[in-house]
Amino acid sequence: MTDTSDTTARPGRRAVFEAALRRRSMRIAATSTAAVLLAIVLLVPLAPGWEAVKKSFFNGPVFSKTFPGLLDAFLLDIAIFAWSLPLIAILSLVVAICRDIQRPALYPLKLFATLYTDIFRGLPVILVIYLIGFGVPGLGLPRPWNSPYIWGSLALILVYSAYVAEVIRSGIESIHRSQRSAALSLGLSSGDTMRFVVLPQALRNVVPANMNLVIALQKDVALLSFVGPVEIFRQAGVYKSLYANFTPYVGAALIFLIITIPATRYADYLMHKRRRIEQ
């Protein structure tokens, strides 16, 4: 740890005291972290079942044999994520705007948007994937329109759009009414008000909240495996059956973390930045 006090020419007594306090808390934090890590490293292997757990979950040979295959399968996850995300962005924006409709004549749109968010936020993702992924193709669509990639992705898009739409709506509502009144009095149409005044601010306000949903989406892509596609979760399951060993799941978890931890940190950073601006 560097001593910050030597940047000032003559540190005051308070600065010296605070630096010492900081050093002390750093020392305590480092010691307690080291103690906890040491306890885990020393105590867990003492458990009677450790050898068996190690063989089943942290099996080196199985790991090295399956990891390349898992990485390969992860490309499918990334592809599904990549084509779902823009569609979620569009659909959720449309739904959020529909929910904000003020004109009586367009009330059916508002009602539909409300029903939509209520239904899809209230259903478990996996149920929607099952129902749409198997149900719609069962109607007798010809190939390639009955592909599980299409309908599974659509299920994911529908569910996540409902969540994102609610987040965007909260952003829209966070813009004070006076701004709309001001825009209208300047001669902007209500559409232009939404487009040039409300949405730019609203969307910026909800970026951190949406980042959380993006991270959740990265993981939920794996649920598509239930209707057929062999992505990383399914591939890990196949390896698990083949080797009667859970190590492939640990490998898959590692691959997910490599992607999601930086994304989570980035979301934290955005939230932090937002707070600083607001203060």
Next chain:
Amino acid sequence: MKTIVTALCATLVATAATAGNDCTAGKTLEDGVLTIATGNPAYFPWVIDDAPETKQGFEAAVAYAIANEMGFEDDAVSWVRTSFDEAIQPGAKNFDINMQQYSITPEREEMVDFSLPYYTSAMAILTTATVVEAVGDPAPEALKGLLWGAMAGTTGAMMIDDAIGPEKDILLYNDNTDVTQAIQAGQIDAALFDLPTALYLSAVTVENGALLGQFPAERSQNPDQFGILMEDGNPLKACVDAAIEALTASGQLAALEAEWLAAATGVPVIE
């Protein structure tokens, strides 16, 4: 409810006289009781109506035959249910032996123990009559162009790549029902199952279902042999193996097979 029934059965059985022969003494979870695990649910024709204690179905019948051979009376057999994952997870097990069409593979054998095989299965291609008409002769070349599916975690899923090498990615599903739904919805053309399961599904579950062909049971490359799964290093393995050997030698195993598993002479063989 099921746990209560199981617990009741267990207590009832525990109060009965101790059973088992010299080989099994002290090696079962509960003295004098053989605890056998099967799938949840257990499928036809392996267990009929998901009720193994009725001895109906091939595996249910074989389980009781093995138990009797090991010196356990019928009422000294207790049933539990496990998934595949529960069967292979480290830690204490709630079963002595586990029987749910586990294929014996050398990779699996490193983690768990298998008995001698009690059945060798042919693999059959489940599809619909429409596809059979379109394909005609089930030559390996014609099979490559189909869209393939299988139940994840089965040897069927692993065999498609080796035996057929399809052009398009395989789709994998959680259970039989999902596979048949995918066939019905036209999302896949065909799926690979062990022959008895395929026969049942084509006759009962899949509308317009048909079998395109079978890979013979005695094929040279990875024959699909079912073994009873036990915890790695389970001392009971020797007793189970001895029982299966005796049943094979006496022809009882073959008789049970003939009784419960339909003959499949009409299905064309793929070389």
